[in-house]
Amino acid sequence: MCIFCQIVKKEIPANVVYEDDLVMAFLDIRPLNPGHTLVIPKKHYRWVWDIEEFEEYGVAVKKIANVLKKTLGTDYVVSLVFGEEVPHAHTWLIPRFENDGHGGAIDLNNVKSISKEEMDEVAGKIRRGFAGILQD
Numbered sequence: 001m002c003i004f005c006q007i008v009k010k011e012i013p014a015n016v017v018y019e020d021d022l023v024m025a026f027l028d029i030r031p032l033n034p035g036h037t038l039v040i041p042k043k044h045y046r047w048v049w050d051i052e053e054f055e056e057y058g059v060a061v062k063k064i065a066n067v068l069k070k071t072l073g074t075d076y077v078v079s080l081v082f083g084e085e086v087p088h089a090h091t092w093l094i095p096r097f098e099n100d101g102h103g104g105a106i107d108l109n110n111v112k113s114i115s116k117e118e119m120d121e122v123a124g125k126i127r128r129g130f131a132g133i134l135q136d
Contacts, residue, residue: 002044002086002087002088003086003088004038004040004044004086004088004090005044005088007024007026007040008024008040008042014026014027015027015119015120015122015123016123017037017064017123017126017127017130018060018063018064018067018126018127018130020060021042022041022042022043022053022056022057022060023039023040023041023042023057023060023061024039024040024042025037025038025039025040025060025064025093026038026123027119027122027123028092030111031111031112031114031119032092032094032102032106032107032108032110032111032112033094033095033096033097033100033102033112034072034095034097034112034114034118034122035068035071035072035094035095035122035126036092036093036094036095037064037068037092037093037094037126038090038091038092038093039057039060039061039064039090039091039093040088040089040090040091041053041057041089044088045088045089046083046087046088046089047083047089048081048083048089048090048091050089051089061079061091061093064093065077065079065093067126067129067130068093068095068126068129069095070129071125071126071128071129072095072097072122072125072126074095074096074097076095076096077093077094077095077096078092078093078094078096078106079091079092079093079094080092080094080106094106
């Protein structure tokens with residue numbers, strides 16, 4: 001079974017920041033910046049383009065990106081779709097910050113060393129951002 005399917009089934013822990021019937025979003029364990037989030041369909045699809053509910057998936061990705069922008073104080077969130085490193089459809093959402101070490105484009109080798117405590121703090125902040133939207 002793929003690692004993302006195990007995360008969906010709660011067999012492997014993850015810093016989940018958002019979840020609904022269709023998608024789950026969680027912090028990447030090899031973040032390119034604080035708040036680097038992976039958005040996956042809960043149902044296993046190999047590629048993003050295979051997702052039957054693609055429009056709904058896109059709406060969820062947009063909503064998550066907007067919460068990242070708001071809660072992390074950036075105007076700039078990069079989205080990437082590779083799909084080669086884990087054989088389960090997913091979209092990377094990477095917040096960008098001034099002087100984040102990436103320059104004009106994301107450097108895939110510039111993985112940040114972020115403590116578990118900071119990851120938990122960032123995840124909590126993002127989850128509270130979703131709670132704020134639901135109250136608005």
